[in-house]
Amino acid sequence: MSNSELEHAYAIDKAKVRLAFDRAAETYDEYAALQAEIGERMLSRLDYIRIDPKCLIDIGCGTGRITKNLAQRFAKTKVIALDLAEGMLRKSRATQKQGIGRFFGRGQHCRVQHLCADAEDLPLSNDSIDFIFSSVTFQWCPNLDKALQECYRVLTPGSLILFSSFGPDTLSELRSAWKEVDDYNHVNAFIDMHDIGDALIRAGFQSPVLDIEDFTLTYNSVKDLMRELKAIGAHNVTAGRQRSLMGKQQLKQIEQGYEKYRDNGKLPASYEVIYGHAWVPEQKNRTKEDNIEVKISLKQLRNL
Numbered sequence: 273m274s275n276s277e278l279e280h281a282y283a284i285d286k287a288k289v290r291l292a293f294d295r296a297a298e299t300y301d302e303y304a305a306l307q308a309e310i311g312e313r314m315l316s317r318l319d320y321i322r323i324d325p326k327c328l329i330d331i332g333c334g335t336g337r338i339t340k341n342l343a344q345r346f347a348k349t350k351v352i353a354l355d356l357a358e359g360m361l362r363k364s365r366a367t368q369k370q371g372i373g374r375f376f377g378r379g380q381h382c383r384v385q386h387l388c389a390d391a392e393d394l395p396l397s398n399d400s401i402d403f404i405f406s407s408v409t410f411q412w413c414p415n416l417d418k419a420l421q422e423c424y425r426v427l428t429p430g431s432l433i434l435f436s437s438f439g440p441d442t443l444s445e446l447r448s449a450w451k452e453v454d455d456y457n458h459v460n461a462f463i464d465m466h467d468i469g470d471a472l473i474r475a476g477f478q479s480p481v482l483d484i485e486d487f488t489l490t491y492n493s494v495k496d497l498m499r500e501l502k503a504i505g506a507h508n509v510t511a512g513r514q515r516s517l518m519g520k521q522q523l524k525q526i527e528q529g530y531e532k533y534r535d536n537g538k539l540p541a542s543y544e545v546i547y548g549h550a551w552v553p554e555q556k557n558r559t560k561e562d563n564i565e566v567k568i569s570l571k572q573l574r575n576l
Contacts, residue, residue, distance in 0.1 A: 296505030325402030332409025336364025
């Protein structure tokens with residue numbers, strides 16, 4: 273397979289991403305323990321960073337659990353919760369309404385506004401955001417460069433982006449087991465830490481800091497792993513995926529291929545988590561792309 277063919281095979285189908293997370297909205301919190309832990313660890317990093325944003329955005333807010341924590345931490349800040357999937361935004365609205373009296377005071381309203389939009393095409397004005405928070409979202413962007421350029425465009429000079437993403441060793445056991453079955457893509461491709469750092473520099477950010485943390489989750493069976501991935505919306509959404517349903521013979525083969533990894537009676541699933549943050553220069557570089565007209569659809573306005 274040529275490089276161009278390989279690149280096409282691993283291209284992310286954005287419509288499939290939106291559909292997968294729409295369908296997973298009701299089950300996400302029950303199964304997304306790792307994603308919740310990553311979000312909490314990102315929040316703890318803010319203990320060592322001094323910022324006082326007037327407006328922040330949580331890109332890929334999902335069900336809004338971390339968004340709620342951000343709103344509590346930055347009590348005077350306007351908070352925007354953005355997600356590609358409307359189902360996730362519905363869950364986030366419900367999440368924000370829980371405990372409003374306890375966290376924001378009696379008679380007060382939650383300051384979180386919701387926006388259904390694409391991270392690669394933010395319907396926000398230049399220099400309108402002071403802090404971007406994004407937990408395990410950028411791996412779902414077909415064009416990371418475009419997403420980071422958009423982040424840079426909407427951030428004010430001297431402001432911060434804090435994010436996490438999954439790295440290429442994520443689900444390595446599942447990827448390896450599938451290679452013994454057929455030539456289709458069954459696991460999404462994830463971007464290397466160094467490539468993310470390069471993309472940050474290309475976008476205009478300065479002083480990027482990235483590090484990696486490895487997690488291993490364990491399961492009784494391959495079926496349990498696949499059931500969890502489906503429940504959190506983490507489907508294979510690449511162009512080179514198998515389009516037909518998985519048959520019993522394929523399932524048997526993947527189960528056999530995965531067995532060599534069993535340890536102490538459990539099947540491991542590796543996750544490589546990349547954490548990163550970077551700053552917008554005080555003297556912000558401008559490009560022609562910055563001088564764009566921002567358009568917000570009526571549908572998006574209803575979500576604000």
